[in-house]
Amino acid sequence: MGTELMRRGLSRGECPETWNLKRPEIVREIHRSYFEAGAEVVTTNSFGGHPVKLKAYGLENKVRELNYEAARIACEVRGRGKFVVGSLGPAGKFLKPYGPLDEAELEEGFYLQASALVSGGVDGLLVETMYDLREALVALRACRRAGSDLPVLVTMTFQKTPRGFFTLMGQKAADCLERLEKEGADATGANCTLTSSEMAELAPGLRQATSLPLLLQPNAGQPATDEKGNLVYSQSIDDFVAPFKKIIEAGVQAVGGCCGTTPDYIRRLAQFLHQK
Template sequence: MTDPLTRRLAEQGWLLADGATGTTLFNMGLDSGEAPELWNATEPDRIRALYRGAVEAGSDLFLTNSFGGNASRLKLHEAAHRVRELNRLAAALGREVADAAARPVIVAGCVGPTGEIMQPMGTLGHDSAVAMFHEQAEGLKEGGADILWLETISAPEEFKAAAEGFMLAGMPWVGTMSFDTAGRTMMGVTSAAMVKLVGKLQHPPLAFGANCGTGASDLLRTVLGFTAAGAELPLVAKGNAGIPKYQGGHIHYDGTPELMADYAVMARNAGARLIGGCCGTTPEHLRAMRAALEETAPGPRPTLEEIAAALGAFSSAGDGTDGSPSVPLRRGRRRARA
């Protein structure tokens, strides 16, 4: 157990991850279309505030501001030549905040998808993808990230390329995919298929799971799919704070702190050990999640009916796996948490 994530999980059993990077940065003044990673150089105090918000809310780990920090995405902002620099700064600012905390906090170097479609469906080749992930990983490593955190991946080919790039950098990692299309990723991966994918990697992750997607209910159904498929590694649940709605010219998520507290407890009971939030999740949500996890004793694995009653109906009748039970596609009023 040489990596801090494995050590902390052995000590505590579960860890609270962070919330939404984009939501928080937009609230700080980031303009739509602006590359958040550039703020690592131009607005370091705001990035420190982003990280501190998660730590002060009770997160045991937070992701760095580097989701789009690969050459493919940064070239859209004429910054492809700054990959190493911007990722190093993202992690270094995180290292500074984590080291100043009163308790151990893990800095997870965030890595998102390349934004390109890989061969054979697209034009991005395996070797090129590996090189992009390796370059980003080296920058995060230089800045002091404890681990790497791959998220919002849809294609198995990209997941494999990232694992290879991280192996070249000699970095431990966590990986999540986004199951947002009737229980599958955009490229058709099911929860059961992801379990098989992870099991075949030469450089496997420390933990794996799901992030983002369509809502907390769907994400927990995916977590149950991982356990049903015999997942042996620690599982990650990082769901959105409710459902996005367009109001007053902006996107708002309808998930309350109370709903996310319910979600956090149910995620732990479903088998997740790394529990956080994705889009729409603020420090206020995280504080409620932390309190609920600490104050609520572990319980039995929730049923699909219990998840739907507490968090809202599923967006699709099944999760894409064989034999998936059908759940009514309706979103009624949710049950209040006791």
């Protein structure tokens, strides 16, 4: 979503969620383009909709409206047999003692956000790009409260190191997934930062760690800026799609794309999965 909004003129430093109010037709069109490309599930334009994050833009009093509209817009173009999940990204500040947030404040924010997404009509909640297991668990708890019996999916962001895959906070990938399963997530996995070939390396370890459905959403390579100042991603569509063979063979049930995966990437990925 972020990638597509930037392609359509979202400027750096602008809050992406404000486009749910200012340019809803563009957000709707982006969702439609992913559904048309073959996506079965799209995520709402609410990644940065936590009150702590919105406060940085002076939008803390718009939490409900921005998240509610995010859900409503996506649900307007949801056809039969298709789904919308409400996106909840990190609050953007660290929990104590590394930062200013306490768990109660963090949880209350996720609860407000998730409640608005649920009112807007989502089919599930997706806590994503979590770089701290503690924050992921707080978000899971809040979503569980807000979403009653809607599925809550939680995917973490890992970095590849010589010793394996870890979160930014140094938590081991397998440990994160085990804990998320124990705390009641309906599905878990990884998104962002890693390429599809790195996720293919990560997948078997995740599969061993949990019996929950796994969801992996890699980036289209690493971001760089081209000569015009546009954000571009290093992986070609072919390079992005090929490693999904291994990812599926490892027992991953749901796949998609994170940063840089335009509808063209998703179209080819959907074609690839359907020929299998």
